[in-house]
Amino acid sequence: MATITTTNEARDEQDLRRTLRRRGQRVTSQRLVIHRALVELGRHVTAEEVFGAVSQRLPGISRPTVYATLDLFDELGIVRRISPGEGPILYDPRVGDHSHLVCRRCGAVEDLDVTTDATRALAAARRRGFEPHHAGLAINGLCARCAKADNPEPSALP
Numbered sequence: 001m002a003t004i005t006t007t008n009e010a011r012d013e014q015d016l017r018r019t020l021r022r023r024g025q026r027v028t029s030q031r032l033v034i035h036r037a038l039v040e041l042g043r044h045v046t047a048e049e050v051f052g053a054v055s056q057r058l059p060g061i062s063r064p065t066v067y068a069t070l071d072l073f074d075e076l077g078i079v080r081r082i083s084p085g086e087g088p089i090l091y092d093p094r095v096g097d098h099s100h101l102v103c104r105r106c107g108a109v110e111d112l113d114v115t116t117d118a119t120r121a122l123a124a125a126r127r128r129g130f131e132p133h134h135a136g137l138a139i140n141g142l143c144a145r146c147a148k149a150d151n152p153e154p155s156a157l158p
């Protein structure tokens with residue numbers, strides 16, 4: 001059953017500090033800056049985009065540090081790692097339950113505020129010894145812009 005939810009905001013810095021400490025992880029300025037960049041970008045971003053934003057603020061930061069921090073954030077539930085199947089892996093600052101629309105032509109990934117009840121799928125995964133982090137629905141197809149390019153309305157023709 002699908003339900004509509006309200007927007008889940010990205011986690012704030014206090015929440016980040018708390019989560020890191022609770023999981024025995026150090027609160028470092030690098031981690032704080034990477035988190036702030038994710039929140040400010042506020043959309044699905046590649047690790048490269050995060051690295052670009054972060055290296056302006058912390059010129060000495062290395063690519064492996066950014067990549068490793070993003071994976072740590074994913075493990076801690078601070079960011080959601082999504083592999084849309086088309087194009088590169090993306091990091092989503094919205095960790096609340098929501099679904100994705102993935103365009104197979106231009107690679108755009110949009111949020112869809114619909115949640116799916118994956119309880120049974122998660123239980124089946126656990127029975128097979130799989131440790132699920134989260135389950136989400138991804139709808140693959142053509143985004144509105146690409147679909148329109150395929151079927152232009154008469155008024156849109158030159």
Ligand SMILES: [Zn+2]
Binds near residue numbers: 106107143146
């Ligand atoms: Zn598209």
Ligand SMILES: [Zn+2]
Binds near residue numbers: 092
């Ligand atoms: Zn999303």
